[in-house]
Amino acid sequence: MTKQKMKIMLINPPNCGRSIPEEEYGITSLRQIFKGEPFNLEILAGPLKDHEVMISDLKCETEDAFWKTFDEFQPDVVGLTAVTCEANTVIRLARKIKEKRNPVIVIGGNHATYDPGYFNRAEFDYIAIGLGKKSFRELIGALADGKKGQDIAGIAETSPGKPLTYATRNYDETDLMDEVPPRYDLVAKYRNQYFLEQLGLTMGFVITAYGCTHKCSFCTIPKMTGGKYLNHSADAVIRDIQMLGDISFIRMVDANTFGNLSLSLDLYKKIMQSGIRKKFFADVRADTIVKNPALMKNWKEAGLYAVVVGFEDFQDTRLSAYNKKYQGHVIHEAIDILHDLGIVIVGDFIASPEYDEKDFEALENFIAAHRIEIPVISVLTPIPGTPLYKKMKKDIIISDLDYYTFTNAVTKTKMPAAIFYKTFADLVKRLHERPHKPN
Ligand code: B12
């Protein structure tokens, strides 16, 4: 059979999810800190040059505009992405798409990877588990040849009512397809909407490495690569930064940046040599900072402006319950290093359902005492498929995934729920009242 040129529509779902503190306690900025480009879809589009591909970002346009584009484009294949709080929304969207036209619908992303069975239903034809750049290309290749994609590792063909079967993909660096850049051009029309309200700036995304070798109990990253840490070459990252043109803030969206020392050094050197002068944001583990202060210094010189550090907590017992693999003193040391270098700290903390008033107070005091410039507090959320979910399943009181926005207590709280939310919401409000502006 001859290869068919496919029309492929990749869709970023609309802003969704429920948030009790926002709905009932007047906080407006928890879920929508900023709109980010649908980088995963840009990456998936990269190797599909033989086909006609478009990206629709429903976070940036109205549903009416979307359906008009959909009717005009008439896709053969639709690719949807979703984190957990978007899972129900993409099911509804896929249902509507199937009613209008019957393209092949593929769902991928964090929720599909951790809880693929959730999408084993008639609205979807295939589920992508883990990294999708190469496996999706293989699937499109098979469909273009008039075949099915059931034999592609990492891709499950749905079988509603029956258990899902698929071959696990043994991810390696070839899955990153280093030589193929993301299709930034496909979101050019939305670019000015990718805005970080809290800092008043727009950002472009690049990625240097995927996955993580750590196993924090709540996290939905390790399975993405089968627990491996996979790197792009420094040259590919430089290429991507340059493709973003004059955007001056670059977010490295790795889950665990600087996890490979030699790559991080190589990239730093190449940034310096190439004359790239940007402000970089990266997600870095506290122990990486403590083990590699010289690397942090180099990166400060290369433009590292802020780091997002998943501190999660500062008490050893909780850190160990989260399987963080370091103790509280590491956090103190990391903060000192970052302050000395003048790198802005975006500190992620988790409010446990075990928290009482004293714990919230201790957290606020810790943030103030350590001058965490941008604290981000989420509520501990057991995402299906994680070790935390297994542990907390019996305590779940809200199973509707719309509420899995990391802002709701979906498990029983030690404090009465209303007081927990009020204390959490008041703390977040106070922290938001001291916004940090970039210099
Ligand atoms: C940048 C980022 C954001 C940005 C923008 C995200 C966006 N573009 O929409 C902002 C700050 C807005 C954001 C917000 C939130 N985020 Co966020 N975010 C990230 C971060 C750091 C990077 C995402 C990224 O670009 N990754 C790189 C891409 C290439 O990887 P990827 O998405 O996994 O895609 C690959 C595969 O999954 C697969 N794939 C993905 N989609 C599809 C689709 C198809 C068809 C196929 C075949 C394959 C496929 O192929 C891709 C390429 O290999 C991740 C952590 C991380 N490092 O991944 C968290 C992360 C995705 N966020 C998370 C969460 C919880 C949220 C919030 C709910 C938090 C909150 N309370 O504010 C909100 C909700 C956002 C929303 N959609 O409504 C969680 C998701 C957990 C979960 N299972 O729900 C993550 C994993 C962080 C974490 N460690 O817990 N986020």
Ligand code: SF4
């Ligand atoms: S929270 Fe960070 S360090 Fe822990 S498993 Fe996830 S990506 Fe790795």
